[in-house]
Amino acid sequence: MTERKIRVLVAKPGLDGHDRGAKVIARAFRDAGFEVIYTGLRQTPEQIVAVSIQEDVDVVAISLLSGAHGTLMPKVVNLLREKGADDKLIIGGGVIPDDDIPALKEAGIAEIFTPGTPTSVPIEFIKANVRQ
């Protein structure tokens, strides 16, 4: 058996057009040896879930800057559960107020990374928490 690759979907839901952060994190994940699937801007939660399933990713990393994290992130978690694909690690990143983070974690987002976080932090988090 060859070394198992960690596969990550970097997802950009919502209506904001800012994907520089998503691209930087995708690149950092690549350099960490992950296989990164990037699907571009303005994906619906349904599309993100369908892609996560077809690509059998270990991690769904959701980047969101539009302020709609409270709605869209839990929706991804719930749809994955509905489709029987709830063994994935789901993390979020973007401009997300500290006050909102507990509710997101409650909803099933494993961790939230806010601006200024070094890229090594989510990488280490993924390595430590990904399904075996």
Next chain:
Amino acid sequence: MDLVQLVKEGNRVAIARLITRAENEDPEAIVALRQLYSETGKAFLIGITGPPGSGKSTLTDKVVKELRKRGKTVGVIAVDPSSPFTGGAILGDRIRMSDLALDDGVFIRSMSTRGSLGGLSKATYNTIQILDAAGFEYILIETVGVGQSEVDIIKTADTTVVVSVPGLGDDIQAIKAGIMEIGDVFVVNKADREGAERVVIELAQMLELNANMGDWFPPILKTVAVRNEGIVDVVDKIIEHQAYLTSSGELCIRRKERISNELINNILNKVSAKITDKLSEENFWDSQLDEIIENKRNPYDVIDRIINGILQ
């Protein structure tokens, strides 16, 4: 329920999981593939290849949509390169296929080459088997952006579509050996750009010089894939080529070659792994290497001796 049964039923979570196992060379994947084998051989395999940025993903997206309009189900394998340094990869082909994600008649899987150099990944063949067994009627295989010599696709696909674009070089490029020889259908994409007509003429001149062509003369089609122009013709020609392959008996010949290649590759991989194991067991390496460096032995005798020892 077991994975094999779920794959046969087209369960998407199961299909995806089995592909992952095949990619990781998990022995369980081989167990499942053995059981699925009797269900395979029904899908028609279309390869899409061409240089980086020529529009392969966009063309794939549009061809899939046209096949869907004609009521066909489609699996897509999109291969992108892996980093030679970290083994990581950015798989971005899906950016051009966003609105196919929710179509139940389509299953798209992105793969990294994981170090393979021929334009595909080692797991491509097994992934085709899985999508075939799951019932997809057409399977499109999009190679990495290729240069001149990454021609593994012709050993894999039934029909190979080679995508060119204007502005890549003079007509000597068209007569070089390599990917320009392998097309069953040629597409000149971005045909709204200057120089498209010249590319068509150069391709036509190249094809006319091919002596051993058989009864199929590869068509050259112009497309502007982003605007969906010319796509119906591309799909028509692919279907025409499919009919030609079937009626001429060429399909059988191609598939036999493919299976023969696949068997040889797998046997060589296994044998080479065994030999590597064996050589690392015996620690004769160091002394032999020293003797070669000191010119006491020559490498050719050493090779013969080791091989004769293994083959006994």
